[in-house]
Structure formats: structure tokens, C-alpha cells
Amino acid sequence: MSTPATRMDLPVLPDWIEAAAAPRSGEPGWVGARRRAALEQFRAAGFPGRRDEAWKYTSLRLVERRSFASSPGPVAAPGPARIPAIHGLDGPRLVFVNGRLVEADALPEGLTAVPLVDADARVAEPLLGRIADPARHRFAGLNLACFAGGLLLDVPAGLELEAPLRLVFLSDGGREPALSCPRLLVRAGANSRATVIEHYFSGEGETLCCATTEAALGPGSRLVHYRLQEESADAFHLGVLAARLERDATFVSHNLSIGARLARLDLDVLLQAPGAAVEMNGLYIAGGRQHMDSHTRVDHAAPRTTSDEIYRGVLTGKSRAVFNGRAIVHPGADGTDAKQSNANLLLSPDAEVDTKPELEIYADDVKCSHGATTGQLDAEALFYLRSRGLDLETAQSLLTFAFADTVLARMGLETVRRHAERLVTGRLPDSERIQEFT
Amino acid sequence: MNEGADSMLKISGLEARAGGRDILKGLDLEVGRGEVHAIMGPNGSGKSTLAGVLAGRPTIEVTGGSVSYRGRDLLAMDPEARAREGLFLAFQYPVEIPGVNNVYLLKAALNALRKHRGEAELDAFEFLGLVKDKMKLMKMDDSFLNRGVNEGFSGGEKKRNEVLQMAVLEPALAVLDETDSGLDIDALKVVANGVNSLRSPERSMVVVTHYQRLLDYVMPDFVHVLSGGRIVRSGDKALALELERRGYDWLEEESAA
Numbered sequence: 001m002s003t004p005a006t007r008m009d010l011p012v013l014p015d016w017i018e019a020a021a022a023p024r025s026g027e028p029g030w031v032g033a034r035r036r037a038a039l040e041q042f043r044a045a046g047f048p049g050r051r052d053e054a055w056k057y058t059s060l061r062l063v064e065r066r067s068f069a070s071s072p073g074p075v076a077a078p079g080p081a082r083i084p085a086i087h088g089l090d091g092p093r094l095v096f097v098n099g100r101l102v103e104a105d106a107l108p109e110g111l112t113a114v115p116l117v118d119a120d121a122r123v124a125e126p127l128l129g130r131i132a133d134p135a136r137h138r139f140a141g142l143n144l145a146c147f148a149g150g151l152l153l154d155v156p157a158g159l160e161l162e163a164p165l166r167l168v169f170l171s172d173g174g175r176e177p178a179l180s181c182p183r184l185l186v187r188a189g190a191n192s193r194a195t196v197i198e199h200y201f202s203g204e205g206e207t208l209c210c211a212t213t214e215a216a217l218g219p220g221s222r223l224v225h226y227r228l229q230e231e232s233a234d235a236f237h238l239g240v241l242a243a244r245l246e247r248d249a250t251f252v253s254h255n256l257s258i259g260a261r262l263a264r265l266d267l268d269v270l271l272q273a274p275g276a277a278v279e280m281n282g283l284y285i286a287g288g289r290q291h292m293d294s295h296t297r298v299d300h301a302a303p304r305t306t307s308d309e310i311y312r313g314v315l316t317g318k319s320r321a322v323f324n325g326r327a328i329v330h331p332g333a334d335g336t337d338a339k340q341s342n343a344n345l346l347l348s349p350d351a352e353v354d355t356k357p358e359l360e361i362y363a364d365d366v367k368c369s370h371g372a373t374t375g376q377l378d379a380e381a382l383f384y385l386r387s388r389g390l391d392l393e394t395a396q397s398l399l400t401f402a403f404a405d406t407v408l409a410r411m412g413l414e415t416v417r418r419h420a421e422r423l424v425t426g427r428l429p430d431s432e433r434i435q436e437f438t
Numbered sequence: 439m440n441e442g443a444d445s446m447l448k449i450s451g452l453e454a455r456a457g458g459r460d461i462l463k464g465l466d467l468e469v470g471r472g473e474v475h476a477i478m479g480p481n482g483s484g485k486s487t488l489a490g491v492l493a494g495r496p497t498i499e500v501t502g503g504s505v506s507y508r509g510r511d512l513l514a515m516d517p518e519a520r521a522r523e524g525l526f527l528a529f530q531y532p533v534e535i536p537g538v539n540n541v542y543l544l545k546a547a548l549n550a551l552r553k554h555r556g557e558a559e560l561d562a563f564e565f566l567g568l569v570k571d572k573m574k575l576m577k578m579d580d581s582f583l584n585r586g587v588n589e590g591f592s593g594g595e596k597k598r599n600e601v602l603q604m605a606v607l608e609p610a611l612a613v614l615d616e617t618d619s620g621l622d623i624d625a626l627k628v629v630a631n632g633v634n635s636l637r638s639p640e641r642s643m644v645v646v647t648h649y650q651r652l653l654d655y656v657m658p659d660f661v662h663v664l665s666g667g668r669i670v671r672s673g674d675k676a677l678a679l680e681l682e683r684r685g686y687d688w689l690e691e692e693s694a695a
Contacts, residue, residue, distance in 0.1 A: 386518045389550035389607075391550075
């Protein structure tokens with residue numbers, strides 16, 4: 001038996017993390033054990049630095065410098081005015097404030113949503129922290145150590161949900177910076193169909209949203225997942241979205257990131273059985289001094305699995321973006337089809353992007369394609385539009401919108417697409433000129 | 439009658455550079471109201487550069503001469519100002535713009551013109567009525583409307599789309615840059631028919647082409663041969679036929695002599 005390392009040997013974590021990870025009473029023992037393990041893992045790893053390959057271009061100095069308080073108890077539901085509407089969207093809504101569920105509509109028959117800490121251990125224990133591995137994603141580990149309540153969303157086998165379920169996550173600071181650790185576990189039963197929208201925004205003051213979602217997709221299931229992040233300029237956002245797919249399951253991920261001072265999302269998909277398929281659509285719009293980091297990873301671990309990824313970014317001002325797209329075709333994953341593209345539009349000489357596709361192929365009979373581009377607006381297209389009477393600013397704005405909309409056009413929910421388009425137009429230069437186009 | 443009232447376009451001693459080369463070297467051309475002028479010439483003679491200069495292509499540098507359009511200094515105007523003043527260029531290679539809807543572009547272009555002229559903008563209903571008539575003329579089906587601008591269009595479809603835009607925008611001066619290239623005979627007839635329907639005593643056209651084939655359908659009032667960056671010969675339709683028979687070499691030899 002090994003001797004546990006003493007606290008003194010290990011790096012000291014900031015008080016706010018120790019406070020957020022303080023032991024809870026009334027939680028099942030297995031949850032507590034998992035929290036403690038995650039905390040120790042985070043303590044050992046610490047905050048990432050430049051020497052961590054996965055964080056080479058993203059510095060968390062600004063996060064480390066601050067102290068984020070976690071809400072000790074229940075929080076009040078926000079007034080309806082504080083929750084951005086998605087016009088025309090039907091379906092139940094669940095509202096979380098600083099990671100805690102504060103408001104829930106009635107759910108359709110068959111669908112259950114319970115706090116993770118109250119969930120049936122036979123369901124939750126094999127999954128919690130097992131899909132978003134804390135060893136790979138240290139902020140999924142921090143979330144595991146600190147999450148308050150969490151939510152297990154259980155879509156039973158064969159259930160086909162018509163209406164999308166919308167989860168609203170409000171991070172709300174105040175006089176002092178606030179920590180929010182929403183945690184979601186989605187279990188999609190065999191041959192089920194569901195659409196889940198995660199909608200992140202923030203209120204007053206500085207906030208850190210450390211969000212983790214895990215999804216377990218059963219055989220033949222289809223889960224369509226929207227992630228909209230529109231937090232304020234005072235927000236930090238460190239998200240992890242991890243999915244594991246069984247035979248013939250399909251996961252569709254739409255990810256729009258336009259908010260926060262610094263935003264990072266790790267999207268990690270394991271195609272573990274034949275016929276599993278993932279579609280990943282991402283759009284990041286950064287301006288001012290914003291920093292946007294998208295790290296995606298797909299593991300093709302079985303034959304005939306497919307991935308189709310398109311990520312695009314528009315950068316203005318002094319903003320910076322990072323895209324890292326990794327696709328691993330494991331031995332035996334013959335017949336894999338992996339497509340990836342990343343394109344970036346730099347609208348300012350002071351904006352910067354680091355893009356890196358990583359393809360690792362260890363199987364035969366594999367179709368893989370990837371491409372990354374970074375550039376300015378197409379001069380010939382600009383001239384074409386101007387030669388039709390559109391002024392320069394309108395032409396630029398229109399081409400920029402069209403570039404971004406290529407990603408949004410892949411959204412199946414018209415209402416969410418319109419909302420996303422409005423958000424994007426609101427962030428582009430001279431966007432008032434192209435209202436009639438959008 | 440004063441001279442300005444009949445003059446649509448007056449090009450004097452035009453010199454222009456593109457891609458680090460001098461292309462136009464003292465070109466003179468005058469186009470009157472309602473006239474159709476064909477500009478012919480071998481590859482590399484400067485035909486497309488001329489079309490580009492007229493529309494204000496930013497990659498072309500005008501190094502000398504002047505261009506007067508309806509009595510105004512054309513070269514001082516932005517491309518969009520030229521368009522709003524009624525100049526239209528049908529592109530040799532129309533640009534594909536995925537994500538920008540074909541019909542929205544047409545509507546925005548027409549309304550930019552109307553606004554400039556102090557006319558009320560058309561609403562969606564009025565506009566659609568107008569555009570559908572013109573589409574029938576160009577034998578285009580409704581699916582064109584909701585596709586991205588030229589996105590996935592065949593060569594012929596792109597050229598028809600250019601003439602459709604021209605038909606909707608009703609320019610005072612239309613410059614067609616090799617609108618006939620890459621078209622089979624049926625598509626050529628459709629395009630020519632569209633162009634002919636726009637002929638009017640108020641509208642002038644400059645038709646740039648390598649082959650005289652288009653001129654069988656769109657009868658020019660004048661034919662000019664461009665060679666080495668200058669107009670080396672002008673005539674009527676008979677000149678185009680002579681060029682078809684004899685090629686361009688004899689002219690180049692003559693002008694070199």
C-alpha cells in the first residue's frame with residue numbers, strides 16, 4: 001500500500017477553490033469520493049501554463065489572479081427580463097443561477113431531470129466524470145470537485161422528444177467575482193431522439209463559469225446539442241463538452257461562442273462503436289481584447305465511424321483565437337470517414353489566430369480530410385458587390401456575415417438559427433447595413 | 439443640341455497598368471447614347487482591362503488619360519457610385535458568394551439605385567413580381583432566387599444571372615465582358631435575347647468579345663479592334679465578319695508596319 005502524499009508536498013490551491021470544493025453533507029459517498037479525487041488531481045496538475053501543450057496559446061493568468069466566490073446556498077430565480085428569449089422557440093426551460101437549478105418547467109412525459117447528487121447511483125456512478133476525463137480535461141475535474149447539485153437528464157430508450165429542451169445558465173457576480181460550476185449529464189437511451197440547448201450568459205460583475213457536460217449516447221440514439229455562449233465582457237468561461245457514442249448513435253453539436261473576456265471550450269467525442277457519427281459545427285466571433293479557444297477532439301475507435309467538423313471564426317480589434325482540432329483514427333477503425341475544416345477571417349491587423357489541425361491515423365481504408373485557412377475578405381467578391389451598387393461597408397459586412405452564416409446554416413432549429421444570426425450580426429462591424437439580408 | 443446630351447462615354451488617351459504591366463496605352467473611344475459598340479481583339483490586348491477600368495476594379499491602376507461618363511469624371515467615382523449612376527459590368531467570371539442570397543443581392547442592388555435616384559424602395563412583393571418577369575426572359579427557374587450568389591452555378595447559369603441582374607437594374611451603360619465565352623449555342627441565344635430586350639435609344643452598350651459569334655445575335659452599331667492597348671481600327675459589322683475570316687494577325691501586322 002502506498003503512502004498518501006502529504007498536503008505539504010503538493011501545490012497550494014487558492015482559498016476560493018478549497019472553499020468551493022468543501023465537503024458537502026447529505027451527498028452519497030461515491031459522489032464525495034469522486035469529488036475528493038478530482039480535487040487532488042487538480043491540485044497536482046494546477047493551473048495550466050505555457051508549457052502545457054493544450055494551453056500553449058491560452059493564458060489563464062487573469063483567472064488565477066482573481067478570487068471567485070461560490071454561492072453558499074440556494075439562490076433566487078432571476079426575473080424573466082434577465083433571461084434572453086429565443087423568439088418562437090417552444091419547449092420546456094430549466095434555469096440555473098451560478099450552477100444551481102432555480103426554475104424548471106414541466107418536462108414531457110418520459111423525460112426525467114434530477115440533481116446528479118440525488119440520481120440513481122446505478123445510472124450516474126458509471127458515467128459521472130468518466131466521459132469528461134479529469135486527467136485529460138482539468139477543468140472538468142475542477143467542476144467535478146466543485147459542482148453544486150448538477151443535473152442528470154435521462155432520455156429513456158425509444159423516447160422521441162419533439163420539443164427542444166433549453167437549459168439557461170446564468171453566471172451572476174456582484175460586488176465580488178462569482179464562480180459557477182454547472183454540470184450536466186445526459187443519458188440518451190437506445191434509439192431515442194432529443195435536442196438540448198445549453199444557453200450561457202452572465203449578469204453583473206466578474207464571473208467564472210466552469211461548465212461541464214457529459215453525454216452518453218446509447219445505440220441508435222440521436223442527440224442534437226446546441227451550445228450558445230453569450231456571456232458579458234467581464235466573464236471567463238471554461239467549458240468542457242464530452243460525448244461517448246455507442247453503435248450507430250449520432251451526435252450533432254452546434255457551438256456558438258461570442259461572449260466572455262476569455263472563453264475556452266474543449267469538445268471531446270469518443271466514437272466507440274461501429275456506425276457512430278458526429279457532426280461538429282462551431283462559430284466564434286471575437287472582438288476587442290477577447291480570447292476564444294476551441295479545442296476539439298474526436299476518437300474514431302471503431303470501424304465505419306464518421307466525423308464532420310466545420311469551425312469558423314471572425315476576429316476584429318485586438319482579439320485572439322485558438323483552434324485545435326484533433327482527430328485520432330485508432331487501430332482497427334477501418335472505414336473511418338473524418339472531415340475537418342477551420343477557416344478564420346481576420347478583419348483587423350491586430351487580431352491573431354493560431355490554428356492547428358492534428359490528424360493521427362493508425363487504421364487502413366480511411367478517408368480523412370482537413371484544411372485550415374486564415375485570411376481577409378475576398379477582394380473580388382467585394383468588388384463584385386460594389387459593382388452592384390452596395391457601398392464598401394455594406395459589402396464587407398455582408399461578406400463577413402455570409403462567412404459566419406455558413407456554419408449557422410447547419411443548425412436545424414430555425415428559431416435558434418435566427419437567434420444566433422441576430423447575435424452574430426449584432427457583433428459585426430456596420431451590421432445595421434445588412435438588416436434586410438438577415 | 440449640345441454635345442454632352444448625346445455623349446454617354448468618352449475615353450481619351452487612357453493608360454492603365456495591371457499585374458505590373460502596362461496594358462492600355464492611349465485608348466480613345468466615344469460611345470453615344472443608344473449605341474452598341476463591340477470591342478474585339480486577340481487575347482491579352484486589354485479588352486478585360488478596359489471593362490475593369492470602366493467599372494472601377496481596384497487592382498487596375500489608371501496611369502493616364504481621362505474617362506467622361508454622362509459628362510462626369512468616371513475615374514473619380516467609387517465602383518458603387520458608378521453602379522448607382524447607371525453603369526453595369528457583366529463579369530467575365532462572375533464571383534460565387536456562398537451565404538449571400540441571390541435574390542437579396544438583387545433587391546439590395548436595385549434599392550441602392552432607386553434610393554440614389556430619390557425613388558421609393560420596392561417592397562418584397564413588388565420586387566418579386568419584377569424579378570420573376572425578368573427570370574422568364576432569361577429562362578431561369580425560381581430555384582435560382584434562393585441559392586447563394588452564383589453558388590454552384592454552371593458557366594452558362596452564371597452568365598444568364600449576370601444578364602438577369604442587368605435586366606433588373608436597367609443600366610444607362612452596360613459593359614459586357616466576354617459574356618458569350620463558354621456558352622453553348624442555346625445559352626448564347628438566351629443571353630443574346632436578354633441583351634437585345636434591353637436595347638433602347640436611352641441605353642448604350644459596350645460589348646467586349648473575342649469571337650464575332652455573339653455579334654450575329656447582338657448587332658453592333660460599331661466595331662472596334664483593340665490591339666496592344668489601343669484601338670487600331672474601327673468600323674461597322676462588316677469589320678467583325680472580316681476579322682472572323684482573316685483573324686487578327688493581319689491587323690497587328692498592319693498596325694506594326
